Structure formats: structure tokens, C-alpha cells
Amino acid sequence: MRLHLRLYLRAFTTLLGLASLALPAAWTMARAQGSPSGSASPPASPAAHPGAGPGEEAKAPAPAARAPESVAPADEPADDERESDDEWESHVAAPTVTGPVGLFRMQTAEVGAPLHFRVGFHLQGFRQTNFLIGDSSATTHDKNSRILGDLTAALTLPDVTFLRHIELYLAIFNASNENLRREAGRLDPQVILSLGDVGFGAKGAWRVARGLSLGGHVGARFFNSVSGVLANFAASTVSFDGLATLDIRAYAPRVPIRLHFNGGYFLDRSLRLLPGGQCSESDTIDACIRSRVVETFAFGLGISRARFAFGLELPFRPHTRRGGIVGVAPFGEYHVERAHGTGDSTVADALASAGIPQSQINAALIQYATVGLRLRPAAGLVLDAGVDIGIASPGFRYGPPVPAYNVILGIAYAYGPNRTKTRIVTRTIIEPAPPAPVAPRIVQGYIRGTVRDAITNKPIPGAAVRYVGLALSPQLTGEDGTFVSYPLAPGEVHLEATHEDYDTIPTTAMVQDGRDTTVDLLLAPRPKESKVRVRAVDEHGAAVPNLSVHAVGPATRDATAAADGALVSLPAGDYALTIEAPEFLAKERSITVEPMRDQNLEVTLRRRPQQTHVTITREAIVIRGTIHFGTNNAIILPDGQQLLDEVVDVLTKNPQIRKVSIEGHTDNRGSAARNLRLSKARAEAVRTYLIKEGISPMRLTATGFGASRPLVPNLSPANRAHNRRVEFRIIEQSGE
Numbered sequence: 001m002r003l004h005l006r007l008y009l010r011a012f013t014t015l016l017g018l019a020s021l022a023l024p025a026a027w028t029m030a031r032a033q034g035s036p037s038g039s040a041s042p043p044a045s046p047a048a049h050p051g052a053g054p055g056e057e058a059k060a061p062a063p064a065a066r067a068p069e070s071v072a073p074a075d076e077p078a079d080d081e082r083e084s085d086d087e088w089e090s091h092v093a094a095p096t097v098t099g100p101v102g103l104f105r106m107q108t109a110e111v112g113a114p115l116h117f118r119v120g121f122h123l124q125g126f127r128q129t130n131f132l133i134g135d136s137s138a139t140t141h142d143k144n145s146r147i148l149g150d151l152t153a154a155l156t157l158p159d160v161t162f163l164r165h166i167e168l169y170l171a172i173f174n175a176s177n178e179n180l181r182r183e184a185g186r187l188d189p190q191v192i193l194s195l196g197d198v199g200f201g202a203k204g205a206w207r208v209a210r211g212l213s214l215g216g217h218v219g220a221r222f223f224n225s226v227s228g229v230l231a232n233f234a235a236s237t238v239s240f241d242g243l244a245t246l247d248i249r250a251y252a253p254r255v256p257i258r259l260h261f262n263g264g265y266f267l268d269r270s271l272r273l274l275p276g277g278q279c280s281e282s283d284t285i286d287a288c289i290r291s292r293v294v295e296t297f298a299f300g301l302g303i304s305r306a307r308f309a310f311g312l313e314l315p316f317r318p319h320t321r322r323g324g325i326v327g328v329a330p331f332g333e334y335h336v337e338r339a340h341g342t343g344d345s346t347v348a349d350a351l352a353s354a355g356i357p358q359s360q361i362n363a364a365l366i367q368y369a370t371v372g373l374r375l376r377p378a379a380g381l382v383l384d385a386g387v388d389i390g391i392a393s394p395g396f397r398y399g400p401p402v403p404a405y406n407v408i409l410g411i412a413y414a415y416g417p418n419r420t421k422t423r424i425v426t427r428t429i430i431e432p433a434p435p436a437p438v439a440p441r442i443v444q445g446y447i448r449g450t451v452r453d454a455i456t457n458k459p460i461p462g463a464a465v466r467y468v469g470l471a472l473s474p475q476l477t478g479e480d481g482t483f484v485s486y487p488l489a490p491g492e493v494h495l496e497a498t499h500e501d502y503d504t505i506p507t508t509a510m511v512q513d514g515r516d517t518t519v520d521l522l523l524a525p526r527p528k529e530s531k532v533r534v535r536a537v538d539e540h541g542a543a544v545p546n547l548s549v550h551a552v553g554p555a556t557r558d559a560t561a562a563a564d565g566a567l568v569s570l571p572a573g574d575y576a577l578t579i580e581a582p583e584f585l586a587k588e589r590s591i592t593v594e595p596m597r598d599q600n601l602e603v604t605l606r607r608r609p610q611q612t613h614v615t616i617t618r619e620a621i622v623i624r625g626t627i628h629f630g631t632n633n634a635i636i637l638p639d640g641q642q643l644l645d646e647v648v649d650v651l652t653k654n655p656q657i658r659k660v661s662i663e664g665h666t667d668n669r670g671s672a673a674r675n676l677r678l679s680k681a682r683a684e685a686v687r688t689y690l691i692k693e694g695i696s697p698m699r700l701t702a703t704g705f706g707a708s709r710p711l712v713p714n715l716s717p718a719n720r721a722h723n724r725r726v727e728f729r730i731i732e733q734s735g736e
Contacts, residue, residue: 089315092327094374094382094412095120099152099169100203100217104370104386104408106262106309106333109205109213109245111167114159116416122384124148126406132179132297133290139183146177146298146403156416166204173197173221177298188291192298198222198231205243211250215243217264223273223299235273239266260311266337270301271344279346285354289347296344297400303344305366305398307337327376337366339398348397360395367391368402384410445511447485447519451477451497454522460499463523468494468506497521501528527571528595535565535602536581544605550578553593576696577601578652583608585649588694603694606645614646621650621660621728626721627686634681636689644686647728648693657699659732662686664704667720672706679704686726701731 093112096102099120101112112118125147133142154169176193201219208214219239222231241264248257274295279288295301313331351361372386390402451463459481464474467485470493477483477497485493488511495507502523509519532551536544549559549566553575559566572595580586584605591601613624627640636644651657664679664686683702691697707714710723 091116091416092376092380092382092414093118094384094410094414095152095154095169097122097124097150097152097408097410098199098219099154099171100167100201100219101154103260103311103313103331103333103374104372104384104410105335105388106260106311107203107215107217107241107243108258108260108311109215109243111165111203111205111215112154112156112414113416114156114164116156116414118152118154118412118414120150120152120154120382120410120412122148122150122152122408122410124150124406124408126403128403128405131403132293132400133181133183136285138287139186139290140181142179142181142294144177144179144294144297146175148176149174165206166202168202169200169219171199173199173300175298175300177294179294179298183287183290185287186291187288188294188298192295194224194299196224197300201239203243205245211247213243213245213247215245217241217243223270226273226275226299232273235270237266237268237270240264256315256317258313258315260309260313262307262309262311264307266305266307268302268304270299271296271303273299273301279350282346282350283353284350285356286350289350292344292347293396293400296347302399303339303341305337305339307335309333309335327374329374329376331372331374333370333372335366335368335370339364339366339394343395343397343399345397348395351396356396358395361397363393363395364398365392366394366398366402370408372408380414382410382412382414384408384412443490443513444487445490445513445515445517446487447493447495447509447511447517448482449485449495449509449519449521450480450482451499451521451523452481453502454505454524460497460502460523463497463499463502463521465521466496466498468496495519495521497523499523501526529569529571530593530596531567531569531598532559532577532591532593533562533565533567533598533600534559534577534579535600536579536584536605537602538584538605538607544581544584546582548580550580551575552578571595577694579603579605580652581605585645586652587648588652588696590694590696606642608649609642609646612646613643614650616650616654616657616730618730620730621647621657623647623726623728626724627726629682629685632678634678634685636685641689644689645693648690648695651690651695651699656734657730657732658734659699659701659730661729661731662690662700662702663727663729664702665709665723665725665727666707667723668707668710668714669720672708675706676704679706682726 089110090113093101093110093116095118096107097104100107101110101118102108125145127143127145129143130141131144133139135141150171150173152169152171154167157163157166157168174195174197176191178191179188180190199219199221201217203215203217205213205215217239218241221237222233223235224230225232241262244261246259248255248259274292279286279292282288311331311333313329315327315329317327348361352358368391369389370386371389372384375383377383386408388403388406388408390404390406393401449465451460451465452458453460459477461477461479461481463477463481465477465483465485466474467488470488472486475483475485490511490513493509493511495509496504497507498504502525505522505524507519507521509517511517534547534549536547538544543564547559547561547566549568551557551559551568551570553570554573555571557568557570559568561567570593572593574590574592577589577591578586579589585608587603587605589601589603591599593599615622615624623643623646625643627643628637629635629640630637651660662683664681664683666675666679668675670678680703683704687697687700687702690700707723710719711725712719712722714720714723
């Protein structure tokens with residue numbers, strides 16, 4: 001619900017929200033800094049401890065030592081355990097003003113560390129004279145002030161496949177706008193306060209190359225109704241964005257530069273929040289039009305637009321361990337948007353009637369820049385300060401002007417597990433000891449390998465690597481398919497890699513003294529089979545029992561009996577299925593099997609007649625009977641379909657018949673041209689029916705001869721009926 005209150009009330013509530021967010025963060029920091037800690041001397045040299053590593057000389061056991069003098073937890077990593085730039089950025093990732101990780105207004109192609117939770121609060125404000133309303137005979141120029149307060153929360157999903165790359169966020173948007181002007185009859189209140197607009201969305205980001213990350217974002221925002229207590233869903237907005245981040249430090253570690261790019265589309269229907277028919281009677285700039293412009297700006301309304309942003313960030317990360325600034329990052333953003341559509345034609349038409357220049361009405365380009373500074377004074381805490389600088393405003397058709405400046409202040413706190421590393425350091429006093437004998441020199445080597453697909457050569461993550469004949473536990477390959485072996489004695493080592501989707505190919509590697517041996521383990525992909533369930537019914541829809549199915553294609557399989565049909569498992573590819581059952585005519589069906597995608601197939605089988613009407617000779621498939629068609633057309637009548645089903649049965653059971661010519665004939669009534677067309681049409685109709693019933697089109701041709709080849713003279717109705725026929729001539733068989 002949007003309320004009309006005083007501006008100072010909004011400022012008080014937003015500052016109260018800022019304090020409620022900062023106090024828990026300060027309390028957490030105070031507890032962390034107040035925890036006990038003690039100094040510890042450096043650990044003893046490797047020579048003082050038993051069990052030297054590979055390639056080092058082992059020493060005799062040291063003499064008994066005194067009890068430890070001090071044990072101290074160290075909550076901060078040592079210099080040699082300092083996080084990488086990528087790890088550090090993911091743990092201190094800060095939210096934008098809308099919620100997802102980024103700068104102020106543009107997002108970065110990153111989502112933060114897994115299971116990290118971020119809460120952010122941003123306060124924005126500006127004041128400008130002669131901003132929305134100019135001097136005229138009806139009013140004075142305005143003095144406009146606005147304060148925005150946004151509360152956001154975001155969570156990076158757990159560290160499991162795919163989910164670790166996803167960030168979810170929720171945001172609450174609040175705004176207060178005061179427009180001071182002297183105008184008799186103004187329709188908008190002096191102060192407009194809008195509370196509780198809700199935004200949410202998801203972002204995904206992936207590292208695709210060294211220093212380069214790409215991502216995508218989808219988000220939505222719902223505006224509260226002007227006159228009701230619920231959201232006006234018809235006025236919602238949806239955004240789609242592509243994201244890219246390039247970290248120059250991946251190529252030049254001493255150059256702290258990160259470049260960012262956003263590009264997307266903002267589907268904005270928020271103008272529907274204004275009352276329907278508002279200012280419909282305004283034909284010039286009157287009090288209603290001026291109030292509509294002010295309300296559009298105060299409520300944050302706009303129209304759909306394409307938007308692009310370019311960002312430059314300088315993430316300085318001082319090597320400060322205790323106290324001081326953990327990180328400082330100045331940054332800049334440049335935004336350019338292009339509006340499209342009809343926009344607010346009510347305001348545009350009124351301004352045009354008043355003689356306002358078209359450039360102030362129809363300009364569609366919006367440009368502004370943002371510069372800011374981000375401080376990270378303590379672990380998890382982020383402080384932001386910056387300013388938006390207006391460059392180019394849209395015409396009033398596409399929204400109110402862009403403010404000349406807009407100050408932004410922000411505070412955020414990020415919390416997540418597994419960042420603090422606790423080290424137990426023991427200082428031990430060693431008693432003097434006589435020189436120890438030197439143990440025999442032991443040299444070991446390692447195998448560094450990659451498990452790959454034998455066909456595509458792509459790495460296989462999650463494969464188990466076993467050391468045949470050695471009492472060593474299997475190792476799993478990482479996301480890039482690589483592994484590093486245990487320390488191994490020099491010599492030949494037999495390796496096997498296994499994965500549920502692959503067949504094992506044994507590999508042998510030769511371990512060398514004190515060296516790393518590189519090896520590729522290849523796995524043969526298993527064909528991914530799919531299940532095809534076949535069900536047959538008769539002409540009345542009753543299930544046909546004792547079904548037999550034979551599949552021919554990349555593999556040849558016979559189906560097994562299943563409930564209400566037959567079931568066959570097939571690798572991917574194109575197949576011809578022969579479907580038979582006792583006392584029924586057989587049929588063929590062609591199917592395409594996709595990997596790991598089951599499918600169901602239902603066919604209708606016709607009962608075998610008591611007397612067979614179709615036989616095979618060396619030259620033809622002979623039909624005892626006539627395939628009847630409609631008068632003067634090529635529509636096959638039901639008794640003709642029964643004969644053709646017997647032809648289907650013969651072709652299905654005799655695959656050696658590779659090609660059949662379907663030949664249509666007529667009597668001599670009618671013109672020769674008409675009879676030729678009719679005979680061809682009937683032959684094609686028979687071919688189409690056979691194909692529909694499962695016979696391969698490659699086995700069938702169709703032609704018509706009209707009345708040119710009569711069997712008997714066309715002297716009587718019986719002779720003419722005998723000449724009207726369809727013949728099946730065998731033109732190719734296997735083995736010939």
C-alpha cells in the first residue's frame with residue numbers, strides 16, 4: 001500500500017533499519033576480536049621429526065621432549081596460507097542495490113562462496129530544483145527530493161554439482177518522494193511514500209576460461225497497488241541479463257583490475273500501476289499531466305527497455321593480517337538503456353499539443369554513470385559509498401528525467417561456514433641428543449593422471465581409480481577428471497578406472513624415481529539403452545495376447561513378454577519392428593530410439609481371415625479379389641483395406657521382397673487422360689495405405705496405366721469390372 005506521509009518519517013524509518021543491520025555485525029566482530037589468542041614459535045624443522053617425505057633423508061627418532069609449553073588457536077591464516085584472489089572475492093562478495101552479487105547497479109559473473117548468506121542495506125537520495133516541473137502561468141518550478149531504502153538478502157546454494165553456481169536473492173524496496181511547488185489544483189500529494197515492493201530472482205555463474213566467468217540472471221519485481229493492500233501483479237517487471245567478468249590478475253597478478261559487462265532486457269509493465277483513464281481528457285499540459293509526471297517518478301515507474309552496462313573495478317587487497325583495511329575497491333559503471341514501445345502516450349500527446357520539442361518527448365536513449373568506493377574493514381563487513389551521475393534523460397513518453405546526481409550509501413554483511421582456519425601450534429623444547437644414524441634413502445614417485453572418454457577424449461569426473469594388486473583405497477577424479485596417486489615405489493603399476501556409464505580399459509604406468517609420471521586412463525562409453533513397450537489391440541480395442549516383436553536396426557533384439565504387451569530394450573537408432581500374434585495379420589512399424597528415453601507404441605492388428613486371399617509367385621503378389629474404391633475417386637473402401645492388410649502381412653513376413661511396383665488399371669469408359677490420372681491416384685492411395693501400416697517407402701513404387709492394359713475385352717460390365725484392378729509386381733528380391 002502506498003501512503004502519503006511526511007518525508008522526515010521515511011528518513012527516520014530507513015535510518016532505523018540501517019542501525020538494526022549494523023549492530024549484529026558489530027557485535028559479531030567484537031566477539032571475534034575479543035577471543036583469546038597466543039603467540040607461537042615457528043614449527044621445528046623437518047629434520048627434527050620422524051617420517052621424512054619423498055626424496056628426503058629420514059632421521060632417527062628424536063629423544064623424549066618436554067610437555068608442550070603453549071597451545072593457542074589462530075583464527076587468521078598464516079601468510080603462506082593466504083587465500084587466492086578468487087577465494088577471497090567469493091568470501092567477501094557484496095550485494096548490489098537489488099540483491100545479487102555485484103557493484104552498485106551492475107552484477108558480476110560470480111555468486112559468492114557456497115552456503116554464504118548476505119544481507120545488505122542501501123540508502124539513496126538526491127535533491128534537485130526545476131527537475132520535473134518548470135515555471136509557467138499555472139505553477140512555479142518544483143524542488144524535488146527523494147530517499148530510497150532497499151533491504152536485500154541473498155544465499156549461495158550448497159557445494160554440490162551445479163547448485164554451487166546458483167545464487168538466490170530477495171529484496172524489499174521502499175521510496176519517499178517530496179515535490180514542492182505552488183500550483184492551484186494539483187492532484188498529486190506533496191509527499192508520496194511507497195513501501196514494500198518485493199523483488200526476487202536467481203543468478204548462475206560459471207568459470208569458462210582462465211580469469212573469465214560468464215553467467216545469467218532472471219529477476220522479477222512486484223509493485224504494491226496504489227489503492228489496495230496487495231501487489232498489482234499486472235504492473236510487475238521481469239529482467240533477463242547475460243553477465244561476464246574478466247579478472248586481469250589471472251594474467252598479470254600485480255595488476256588489480258576486473259572488467260564487467262551486463263547485457264539484457266527489462267520487461268517493464270509498471271505504468272499499469274497508474275489509474276486507468278487518468279488524464280484522458282487532458283489535451284495540453286494541465287494539473288493532471290503535471291501530477292502524472294510526478295507520480296510516475298515517485299513510484300519508480302517506466303517502460304520496457306534493452307539495457308547494457310560496462311564496469312571497471314580496482315580490487316586492492318593489502319597484505320594486512322590484523323586490524324586495518326582488509327580490502328578497498330574503487331569502481332565505476334557506465335549504463336546505457338534504450339526504451340521502446342508506445343510509452344506513456346497520454347503525457348506525450350499533451351506535451352506535443354503544448355508545442356514541446358519532439359526531442360524532449362520521444363528521446364529513447366537513457367545514459368548514466370556510477371562511481372563508488374567499497375571498503376571491507378573486517379571479515380564479512382562491507383561499506384559502500386558512491387554517486388550516480390546523469391548523462392542523458394529519456395523523453396517524457398518513456399519516463400521522467402534522470403537526476404543530475406544520486407548519492408548512494410550501503411552496508412552489507414556476509415556470513416558462511418568453512419572460512420576460518422584454526423591451527424593448533426605447539427612449541428616444544430628438545431633435549432640435546434647424540435647424532436642419529438642416517439636411515440637408508442627411500443625414493444618414491446607419483447602418478448598424475450586424467451580419466452578420459454575413449455571416444456570424445458573429454459575428462460570424466462567422479463571416476464574411481466584403483467591400484468591393482470596394491471592395498472590402497474580407490475581415488476575419485478575431480479571435476480576436471482584428474483587425480484594424483486599415493487606415493488608409489490618405482491616400477492610398473494597396473495591401474496583401472498571405473499564409472500557407471502563406462503566400461504573399464506586397464507592401463508599400465510611406469511613409476512620413476514622421484515619423478516611424476518603422466519598417464520591418461522581411457523574408458524569406453526556404454527551404449528545408453530531405452531525401453532520400448534509395444535501393445536497391440538484388435539479392431540474392437542481389446543488387447544491382443546501372446547504378442548511377438550522382432551526389432552532390426554543398430555541392434556537386433558526380440559521382445560520379452562510383459563503385462564499387456566511386449567517389452568524390448570534397444571540402443572539409440574532407427575529400427576523396424578515386426579509385430580505378430582497368433583490368428584492375427586502381422587504389421588511393421590518404424591521407430592527412432594533416443595538414448596535413455598523410454599517410449600510406448602500401440603498398434604491395431606486385424607484378425608487373419610479363415611481363407612487367405614493373398615499369395616506370392618516369383619513375379620508378383622497375387623490378390624484373389626478386388627480392391628474396391630469409391631466411384632470415380634481414389635478412396636479405398638473397407639473391404640479393400642482388409643485385402644491390403646493381408647498384403648502388409650505378406651510383405652512383413654517376407655523381407656526378401658525388396659521392391660514392389662503397385663500398378664493401377666481402369667476400364668475403357670471415359671477419356672484416356674482421365675483414366676490415366678485415376679489409375680495413378682489409386683495406385684498412390686494403395687502405396688500410402690501400406691506405408692501408413694508400417695511398410696518402408698523404399699520398398700514401394702506406384703504407377704498407373706489407365707485402360708491401356710486390359711485383361712479381357714471391355715465388352716460387358718463383368719469384363720470391365722475385371723479390368724478395374726490393382727496389381728503388385730515384384731521388381732527386386734534379395735538373392736537375385
